Each structure stands twice: as structure tokens, then as C-alpha cells.
Amino acid sequence: MKTAIRFVALVMLAAFLAACARDVREEPTAPEPPPPPPPVEEEVDRVDPRDFTDARNLDNPDSLLSQRTIYFEFDRSDVRAQFRPIIDAHAAYIQGNSTARVILEGHADERGSREYNLGLGERRGNAVEDLLRAAGVAGRQIEVVSYGEERPVCRDSSEDCWQRNRRVEIVYTAR
Amino acid sequence: MASGLRAVVLFGLLLLPLLAQAQLRIEIVDGVEGAMPIAVVPFAWESEMPEPASPVHEIISANLARSGLFEPMAEDSMIERPTRPPEVRFGSWRLLRVDHIVIGRVIDAPDGIGQEIEYHLLDVHSGRILLSQALPVAPGDLRFGAHRVTDAVYEELIGIPGAFATRIAYVVVTDIGGPDELFELVVADADGFNPQTVVRNTQPLLSPAWGPEGRRLAYVSFATGRSNVIVQDLFTGQTEVVSSSPGINGAPAFSPDGQRLAVSLSRGGSPDVWVIDLDSGSQEQLTQHWSISTEPAWSPDGERIYFTSDRAGRPQIYVMDADGDNVERVTWEGNYNARVSIGLEERFLATVYSEGDNDFRIAIHDRETERLRVLSDGRLDESPSFAPNGSMLLYGSRENGRGVLAAVSADGRIRQRLVDSEGDVREPAWSPILR
Numbered sequence: 001m002k003t004a005i006r007f008v009a010l011v012m013l014a015a016f017l018a019a020c021a022r023d024v025r026e027e028p029t030a031p032e033p034p035p036p037p038p039p040v041e042e043e044v045d046r047v048d049p050r051d052f053t054d055a056r057n058l059d060n061p062d063s064l065l066s067q068r069t070i071y072f073e074f075d076r077s078d079v080r081a082q083f084r085p086i087i088d089a090h091a092a093y094i095q096g097n098s099t100a101r102v103i104l105e106g107h108a109d110e111r112g113s114r115e116y117n118l119g120l121g122e123r124r125g126n127a128v129e130d131l132l133r134a135a136g137v138a139g140r141q142i143e144v145v146s147y148g149e150e151r152p153v154c155r156d157s158s159e160d161c162w163q164r165n166r167r168v169e170i171v172y173t174a175r
Numbered sequence: 176m177a178s179g180l181r182a183v184v185l186f187g188l189l190l191l192p193l194l195a196q197a198q199l200r201i202e203i204v205d206g207v208e209g210a211m212p213i214a215v216v217p218f219a220w221e222s223e224m225p226e227p228a229s230p231v232h233e234i235i236s237a238n239l240a241r242s243g244l245f246e247p248m249a250e251d252s253m254i255e256r257p258t259r260p261p262e263v264r265f266g267s268w269r270l271l272r273v274d275h276i277v278i279g280r281v282i283d284a285p286d287g288i289g290q291e292i293e294y295h296l297l298d299v300h301s302g303r304i305l306l307s308q309a310l311p312v313a314p315g316d317l318r319f320g321a322h323r324v325t326d327a328v329y330e331e332l333i334g335i336p337g338a339f340a341t342r343i344a345y346v347v348v349t350d351i352g353g354p355d356e357l358f359e360l361v362v363a364d365a366d367g368f369n370p371q372t373v374v375r376n377t378q379p380l381l382s383p384a385w386g387p388e389g390r391r392l393a394y395v396s397f398a399t400g401r402s403n404v405i406v407q408d409l410f411t412g413q414t415e416v417v418s419s420s421p422g423i424n425g426a427p428a429f430s431p432d433g434q435r436l437a438v439s440l441s442r443g444g445s446p447d448v449w450v451i452d453l454d455s456g457s458q459e460q461l462t463q464h465w466s467i468s469t470e471p472a473w474s475p476d477g478e479r480i481y482f483t484s485d486r487a488g489r490p491q492i493y494v495m496d497a498d499g500d501n502v503e504r505v506t507w508e509g510n511y512n513a514r515v516s517i518g519l520e521e522r523f524l525a526t527v528y529s530e531g532d533n534d535f536r537i538a539i540h541d542r543e544t545e546r547l548r549v550l551s552d553g554r555l556d557e558s559p560s561f562a563p564n565g566s567m568l569l570y571g572s573r574e575n576g577r578g579v580l581a582a583v584s585a586d587g588r589i590r591q592r593l594v595d596s597e598g599d600v601r602e603p604a605w606s607p608i609l610r
Contacts, residue, residue, distance in 0.1 A: 074532060075489070111535055113513035113527045113557055114381050114602070115426040115439060116483055116490050118402065119446040119467035122423055145401055146423055150379035155352055157555060157573065 052089045053096030055175050064089035068170040070128055071163060074109070077123040079131060087128060090170055091135030094142075101174040104128050106146040109162035114148055121146035128168045196347065196359065197597045199367035199580070201241060204590035210246040211332065212273045213239060217250060219258040219280035222290050227317055231281060231292055234321035235328070238339045238366065242329065242566075243589030248273055260295050260304055268299045275299060277328060281317070289313045292320045296328050306331050318368060319609075326608075338562040341365045342606040343569060344373070344383040344392055345580060349598040359598075360394055362409065365562075365605070367593060373407060374414070381602055386429045389609045393417070393427035393436055404438050406453070417451055418458075426470045430477050430497075437461075437471035437480055448482050450497075461499035470514050473497075474521055481505070481524070483513040492526060492540075506540055508547045514558060519565035523585060525550075527557050537570045539585060550583045560605045561585075569593075569603040 047056050049063035057063035068090070070083045079087065094100045106121030125144035132142055154161035215236040220226045239245035248271065257263045258280045268276055279294030289312050296306035306327055312320035319340060326337030347359045358380040363370035374380065378397035385392060386406075393406045404418040404427050418424040422441035429436055436451045440458075447462040448471045462468040466486040473480055474494075481494045490513045492506040506512040511529035518525065521542070528538035528549065537551040537559045553572040560569045565585060572581045574592075578599035582591040593600070 110555060111532065112490070112511060112529070113470065113483065115469045116467060116485075116513045118423050118425050119439070119441070119469055122441055122446065123467070144422070147379070147397070150381065150397070152352075155576075157576070 052092035055093075055097065058093070058172065058175065065093055070124075070168045070170075072124050072166040072168075074111070074162070074166065075120065077120065077127045079127050084131070087131045088135060091132045091137050094132065094137045095135070097175065098138075098141075099174055100172065101141055102132075102143070103171045103173055104142060104144045105151075105169040105171055106144060106148075107151060107165055107167050107169070108149045109165045110149045110152065110157065111162065114150070118146050118148035121148045124166075124168050128170070196361045196363070196370035196372050197595055198370050199363060199593045199595050199600070201367050201582075202592045202594065203241060203243065204581075204592055205588065206243040206246075207588050210244055211275070212248065213245050213332075214248040214253060214268065214271070214273045214276045215239070216253060216256055216258070216276060216278045218278070218292070218294070221280050221282045223283055224290065226281075229318065231317055231321045231324070232277070232279070234318060234366075235277060235325050238322065238325040239328070241366065241591065243584060243591075244329075244333060260297065260307075263297060265297075265299050265302045273299055275305070275332065277324075279324075284311055290317065290320075292317075292324055294324050296331055318364065322364070322366075335566065336564045336608065338564040338566060338605070338608060339365060340609050341563060342389065342609065344385065344604045344606070345600055346380050346383065346602040347595055347598040347600050348578070351599050360392070362392070373409065374405075382426055383602060383604045384427045384429060385604055385606045387431055387433045387607055389606045391429070391433075392604075393429060395425050395427070404436070404451075406436070417453065417456070422446075428471050428473060430473050431475060432477060437473065439469035439471065439482075448480065448499075461495065461497075462502070468493075472515050472517050474517065479521075481515045481517060483515065492524060505542070508540070509538070511535070512538075512540075516559045516561045516568070518561045518585065523561075523565065525559035525561060525568050527559065537568060537583070539568075548587060550585075550587045551581065553581075556581075558602050558604075560603050562605050563608045569605050571601040571603060 047054055049060055052065055057065040060066055064086050067086045104125040106125030108117035108120045129142050129144055152165045154164045215232045218232045236247040240247050255267055257278050276297050282291050284291050291309045291311050293309045295304055297304055310320055322340040325339040329337030342362050343365055344362050347361055350356050359375045360373045360380050360383055361370050362373055376398050381395045383392050383394045391406055391408055396403050396405050402424045403416050404424045405414050406417050407414045418438055420440050420442035423446050426439040427436050434453055436453055438449055439446045440449045445465050446467045446469045447460055448468050450459050464486050466484055468482055468484045470483040471480045478497055479494050480497055481492055483490050484493050489510050491504055492512050492515045493502055494505050495502040509528045509530050512526040514527045516525040524540045526538055527535055529535045534554050535556055536549050537556050538547055538549045540547055555573045556570055558571045567582050567584050569582045572579055578601040580593035580600050580603050
């Protein structure tokens with residue numbers, strides 16, 4: 001972009017000098033500064049947040065694609081209806097971008113035994129994977145990794161914290 | 176005697192390649208009413224070597240006190256200091272109201288290598304000598320020698336082997352949740368001394384399990400970003416990745432003969448119990464169920480494997496033959512039982528237990544009387560591990576938002592707290608008796 005502006009400026013300057021050369025060679029004046037470049041429209045504004053194949057929406061807070069955490073109830077791994085649109089959006093993206101790769105990181109809250117919670121985290125990851133696959137995503141683009149209760153985002157022993165820790169994070173290793 | 180000496184020398188070697196760690200402090204929370212009064216008289220130091228900072232008799236005395244079953248007499252209350260049986264005047268000790276006394280001395284070994292702890296346990300009332308032994312100790316291993324003496328005294332007076340000459344493994348996490356978060360797998364003597372870091376990692380470490388010879392540890396490491404099961408030799412430091420299948424590689428447990436490792440692998444789609452032959456590396460799948468099957472634990476004879484499964488909806492303990500046949504549910508009380516540790520003769524099973532998913536406590540299921548005893552009173556207690564003599568249980572707990580270790584006697588009367596000054600402590604595993 002910058003190169004383009006610089007190029008335009010050079011062309012204009014060259015034209016101006018040429019004009020000078022033709023008409024007023026004896027009275028050289030300082031060349032006028034090039035006009036400021038027209039304001040560039042913010043790229044994101046042009047992106048349709050519902051276009052789930054557009055990688056820019058992964059960072060667009062207005063798009064569902066920017067949401068990548070699915071939350072679960074205690075000792076459960078069924079995906080609640082409110083999270084289905086997020087998973088559908090990512091399914092559309094991954095399907096539309098064959099080089100995209102995701103890791104589904106499964107997590108549990110701290111209650112109960114650590115190894116059982118590893119199993120629970122994986123079951124949650126698998127539940128999200130199943131929905132992505134059902135929407136047509138290729139298995140080779142998905143990996144499930146369970147961290148059990150070992151990687152909490154919140155460390156108080158309260159239900160408020162626990163519900164934030166019972167989650168699957170959709171992590172893009174390639175977009 | 177020769178093999179005993181070799182074992183002691185090996186334990187000295189264990190300390191060399193490892194990194195020092197902050198020491199656990201053991202506090203007694205509850206003892207027993209009417210603990211046995213005993214006097215451990217200062218041992219004579221008759222060795223050419225300089226006397227260590229912690230004398231042998233102090234270690235023995237502290238061990239006995241920590242067990243909760245003994246009430247050792249304070250040293251400055253002792254009027255006489257006999258070191259050989261003929262010097263003991265039983266009448267004086269009867270007046271001081273002790274039942275037993277332990278006397279002894281530390282001498283240089285006849286072959287010039289290391290020392291010997293010569294000790295005697297005497298019954299004050301009958302005047303009889305109950306125990307007399309000269310225990311060879313390798314250079315620098317007097318602490319472990321003192322633990323062996325305590326084991327012998329404990330067995331003579333209580334009737335079951337002691338578990339003082341043992342070690343514990345546990346995980347310490349420092350700067351938890353911070354930029355320098357560090358996971359360390361630590362091995363220490365059962366009294367918290369000599370803590371040594373076996374492995375450290377910025378990624379989670381969990382589920383340490385001892386080999387039956389007390390020389391190897393199996394554990395789960397996320398060092399690669401995924402779970403792997405590692406077996407590490409504590410003497411050589413050598414590590415081997417024994418399982419790194421796609422999915423979960425977790426919950427290692429050595430078979431009693433030390434040749435196989437039961438694990439939980441999800442390579443078949445859901446976590447199932449598998450057994451890995453450590454020589455050939457071959458893997459055999461024992462459970463095949465859509466549910467979670469994990470946390471295998473071998474029966475002492477190696478014939479059966481206990482495990483956690485939620486095949487009936489919630490996690491409970493099941494048992495099967497070591498070839499996977501005859502699966503049977505064994506816990507029925509509570510809506511959550513997991514991470515079983517097996518006590519003496521498979522009669523007592525300790526689990527992480529919950530009735531309503533709010534409080535997770537350590538409970539012992541008595542399979543003979545079919546009664547349940549809830550032993551801990553925390554909200555997030557986990558990872559019970561029986562001492563090899565079945566007398567105590569070590570477990571992870573939380574106190575003021577910090578992970579601590581706690582120990583409780585199998586009858587619930589004796590309680591200890593093991594506190595680390597620096598980090599979050601969790602995932603304890605008690606070693607077998609070290610010979």
C-alpha cells in the first residue's frame with residue numbers, strides 16, 4: 001500500500017517537473033507536496049462478520065469466529081444449545097480453509113480425581129469434535145488434547161470459577 | 176548383611192544427580208489418647224567420624240512421636256543415660272512411668288566402611304530385652320539407619336512392620352498460574368527429609384507411581400504439550416517414554432512383579448485400561464467400553480486390577496481379572512469414588528469420595544464389614560496413597576487456597592499435615608518398604 005502511494009507521488013512529481021520543464025523553465029519553484037492519500041477504509045468494516053470463511057473474522061469481535069471457548073456443566077460433556085452457533089461458525093471456517101488446523105483443548109474443574117478429569121476433558125473435546133465432523137470438517141484438521149484440571153483459567157475454589165474452567169478451547173495452530 | 180549394605184549404599188547414590196528441594200515440614204494435628212510412653216536414650220557416639228547434626232536417637236524419637244502411637248520422653252527428663260543393657264536400672268525407668276526404653280551406640284563398622292548402629296529395646300516392667308541388633312550403615316546414611324531401627328522397634332511393639340524406611344514422591348508447583356510456573360516431581364524420605372527433584376518442567380506433571388523395588392518412578396508428563404507416560408530410574412536418572420499414543424496417556428501403575436505397567440490410554444476412542452510389557456513394549460487392552468476407565472491399581476498378588484469407571488453414569492471403583500475378564504463393581508456408597516489405593520489384603524480400599532459433588536474427601540471402604548469411613552474433612556481432597564504397611568494414608572488437600580499434603584491413620588485417629596514452604600504440593604505416592 002505504502003509503495004503504491006509512493007509510486008503515485010513519484011509519477012505526479014515527474015509529471016509536474018515535466019510541466020515545469022515545458023512552461024516555466026526560468027522560474028523554478030518548489031514542487032507542490034503530493035496530495036494526501038485518500039483515507040483508506042478500515043478493512044474490517046468491509047468484512048461481513050457472518051462470512052465464516054474469512055480469516056479476518058477470527059480476530060473480529062463482532063464475529064462468532066472470535067469466540068473460541070465452549071463451556072460445560074459439572075461432570076457433563078454434552079454441548080449446550082447456546083454454543084452450537086459458535087461451533088457451526090468454526091466448522092464453516094475450517095471447511096472453507098483446507099490448510100486450517102485446530103486443537104480442541106479439553107479442560108475440567110478441580111473437583112474429583114486428576115486422571116478422571118483428564119478423561120472428562122477429552123470427552124468434552126470429543127463432543128466438540130463430533131459436532132465439527134458432523135458439519136463436514138475433515139478429521140485430519142482436528143486434534144483433541146485433554147489437560148484435565150491442570151490448566152485452569154481461574155483459581156478460586158468457587159462455582160463461579162469452576163464453570164469458567166469446564167471448557168473446550170478451540171486453538172488454531174494454522175489458519 | 177552384604178545385600179543390606181549394598182541397598183544402603185545405593186540409597187546414598189540416589190541423592191547425587193538430583194537437585195535439592197525445599198523440605199516438607201510435618202506437623203502432628205491429632206495423636207492417640209494413651210499413646211505408649213517410651214524413652215529413646217541418647218546413643219553413645221563411639222565412631223571416629225564426626226557426629227552428624229541430627230543424632231540417631233533424635234530421629235528415632237521423632238519417628239515414633241510422628242506415628243501418633245508413642246509418646247517419647249523428653250531427653251532432659253532422663254536421669255540416667257545407659258548405652259548397654261547391663262547399665263539399665265529398670266526401677267528408675269519404672270518411676271518415670273515409661274513402658275519401654277531404646278538404648279544403643281554408633282560404632283565404626285568392623286570392616287572400616289561406614290558404621291553400625293547397635294541398639295536394644297527393653298521392656299521396663301519385665302526387665303527383658305525384646306530386641307538386640309547391630310545394623311550396618313553405609314557412609315552418610317545414618318538417617319536411613321535410624322529409620323530402619325524405628326521400623327524394627329515399631330514392629331516389635333505394634334505387631335505390624337513399620338514404614339519409616341520409605342520415601343514419598345509428590346509434585347510441587349511454584350509460581351502457580353504465573354509466568355514462571357514450574358512443576359517439580361520430588362522424592363523425599365517419609366519424614367520429609369532429603370527432598371530431591373527428580374524432574375522439573377514448565378508443563379504439568381502428575382500421577383507419580385513407584386516401582387515395587389522402590390527404584391523406579393512412573394509418571395505423566397505434558398512436556399511435549401500432550402500427555403506421555405514416562406518411567407524414570409532414580410539411581411541412573413535414565414528416563415524412558417513408555418507410552419505416547421494419540422490421546423490420553425495416563426495413570427501408570429507398576430505390576431507387583433515390576434515387569435508391567437498398567438495405564439489408561441484413549442487411543443481406542445475413550446480412556447481404557449491397558450497393560451504395557453516393559454521389556455517388549457507390547458500393549459494389551461484390558462477394558463473396552465465407551466466410558467472412562469482409568470486409575471488402574473493392582474492387587475498385591477497381581478491377579479486383579481481395580482480401576483475407576485463411569486460406565487454406570489458416575490465414577491465408581493471396579494475390579495477385573497488381570498486379563499480383563501470378570502469386571503465387577505466394588506464401591507456402592509456415595510455418587511463419586513475414584514483413584515483407588517489398596518490397603519492390606521485388599522480388605523481396605525481408599526478412594527476420593529463424594530456424596531453430593533460439593534465435598535471430595537478420602538474414604539476407606541471396608542470390604543469385609545461393607546462399612547465406609549470418611550477419613551478427611553476437606554472439600555477438595557484427592558490422591559490417597561496407603562503406606563506400605565497399611566497404617567497411614569497420605570493424600571492431597573487444600574488449605575487457604577494452597578495445595579498441602581496430609582496424612583491420616585487408617586482408623587482416623589492420627590492426623591499429620593505436611594507443608595512445603597514454597598509451593599503448592601499435590602499428588603503424593605508412598606513408596607514400598609525399601610530394603
